[in-house]
Amino acid sequence: MALTPPEAKIWWNEKVERGELVWIVIAFLWGLVMFFMMVYWHLEGQQNLSNEVYRISPEKFLAKTEKFTEQYKVREEAGIPVAKAPAGSDVYMLARLWEWWPILELEKGQTYRVHLSSVDWQHGFSLQPVNVNIQVHPGLEHVVTITPTQTGEFSVVCNEFCGVGHHTMIGRIHVVDK
Amino acid sequence: MSIAESHSGIIGGIAARFRTCPATGLQIDLAAERLIKANAVAAVVFLLVGGVFGLLVALTRWPAVHLLPADMFYLVLTAHGLDVLLLWILFFEMAVLYFASAVLLNCRLAAPRFAWLAFILMLVGGVLTNIAVLQGDSSVMFTSYVPMQASPNFYLGLILFAVGALIGCLVFLGTLVIAKEEKTYEGSIPLVTFGALTACIIAIFTIASGAIILIPTWLWSLGYISHIDTLMYKLIWWGMGHSSQQINVAAHVAVWYAIAAITVGAKPLSEKVSRTAFLMYILFLQLASAHHLLVEPGISAEWKVFNTSYAMYLAVLGSLIHGMTVPGAIEAAQRRNGFVNGAFEWLRKAPWGNPAFAGMFLSLVLFGFLGGISGVVLGTEQINILMHNTLYVPGHFHATVVAGTTLAFMALTYLVLPLIFQRKVILPGLAKWQPYLFAIGVSGISLFMMGAGTLGVSRRHWDITFSDAALSFDYPSAAFLMLGLNGLSAILAAVGGGLYIVITVGSLLFGEKVTADNVVEALGPMPTRKVSEAVKEYGNAGTFHLPGTYILVAVFFTAFVLYYFVNWKYVSDLWPMG
């Protein structure tokens, strides 16, 4: 009875039923499979989160992003600059209340180093409809290497609560053919 | 206490007053009993408040209804998380701790004065934090990620609440010591008490983490500290935030064992196996706080993989073991009760009309199938990229903490009312349906939020049409459907939850007194044998024959493996990144 002390004084040596044992072994092995699946994906898989991260002051990241935007601005959309950097280069996107800035234009099949950071609170980079979700912190510059495989208009929804304008915080990434 | 002779016992030089439980013959310390009552009542009150907030949140997220304005939505969502996740659950857990120590060990409660102090601190803290939130300047979500700042009383209330809970844990441990010294039981503590001990140990780590991070954050909100590192905050905060969910798991598994024992006379298949499974929890469960940091910059993949997998899924192993031994114990007991035909007569003829049993079994199934599987999948490092901060996350944890923990606690209430409050459950005809109603509603909430999350819908988000935004984005129309169905399910769940509150409070106020003559009947329908007999019986079941349980486990395992790899397929379709 689970509500009373075990019947036998020494219960550790009691025999375990076969059915129970079999299940324990299966469950343990399944745990190993799931564990090594993550390790395997780091070695062979294409989708892993980079851990290239630097501490940076919000002012400095803002300055870097502004310089980048000025250099590569090709047009504006809804008053927001669109930056198109050479294929395969470093691109910047900052989060602030309540926008992702600037808009990026990328080429399909090219690999970019996307620098993400916030200049105020935490925000959530949620690339839709691809569904890639990355947390963005103030003070941390996160360099994510990413290779778009589809063309079209993609949105960056903020999915970390960031105050009363959180649901208006949307950014844009265009992916175009070469 | 009119029902049985109450007497004062002088134990260890301190007078404690006891009554004898007519159902079990246990000596119940009246001080412990009063504390159990107080904590349980506080829990139910906060469930009521928090549940109403939950309904408001769900109705706002239903695009066609969109009930509250944005600022109110975020305020109410903050309050919902706090009231249900912290206050309802932890008050109830304090009641479980006192029950599993003083009552089950036949012992007086250690330092009841301190237990009252704990209760008052928790109550004052809980109310203080609620007031801070309702004043409107602390809509920071219950996670309160820095550098977003709440008013100082928000943090202070949480600190007081945590200190109170810590004192409660120490009272529990003290009671274990007294019981051992005064030899109120022989051999090892009961399995249910061991489960409660597991919960208590996890709670102590939880509360310590909370103190380490909330005290500086409180000082920061007062201006005494200039900066809190955002990543450190999250690391330590989740040491509290996630571990507190692991308290729930340990507690509700203990509750499953207890309800199975009382309602069908189940005894653990193997003390060794069940206790080792709890040991896995003690050692590894808390590492899973890493689930919340999987897409965070600045922490290595080694740390993430090791911690998110509870050191190679050893704590999941614990859960998988309980997931078999609880139904297995029920099947063995039911077979002893005479239901031996086929693979499933034991299950078909289980006391489904007894809300305690029905709630327990639904909790077990939903926690395993919905909460457990989705949790392990969500906690897989790379799969988390797909789901982090989407509605999948609340979908998952409503399956664990609502369909699992909350439903288990509701089920237990149907036994606590007659055994501790000594009141018969009123409206038995409705009580019978309550667990089903709530379970269906909550399953809906979980599934539809998970569905919306799979479509990329963000959690904690007021407007998925982005009507006030500079740019626009359209979620697939299925997402709108999901949120509508979520709203409908929320109404069902709220009716089920409301019914629980009406029945509980009504039974306290108007329930017929339970006496030695009607106590067995008051515990609800049971299979043939009488409870006092069932509860006292140990007896080896001999060799087990558990075909039904094996089939259930096989179905579960198949679902788990399939769903797991389906999600890897989704990951492999994402844009390559590294």
Add this chain to the structure above:
Amino acid sequence: MATKTKEPEAASERIPPMQRLLDNPFLLLFLGVTMPTVLYLMWGLMEITQIPIAE
């Protein structure tokens, strides 16, 4: 449990070590707090404090 026959005092000597661990709440408490403190908190804090500074 009242009907149990008294076992000799020496019986406690023969209780297997694992059962003794599981019967000892404070040892379990120690393990349950140390494991996550070291593996989750301290390891994590070490990594966070070692994040390099951007040039």
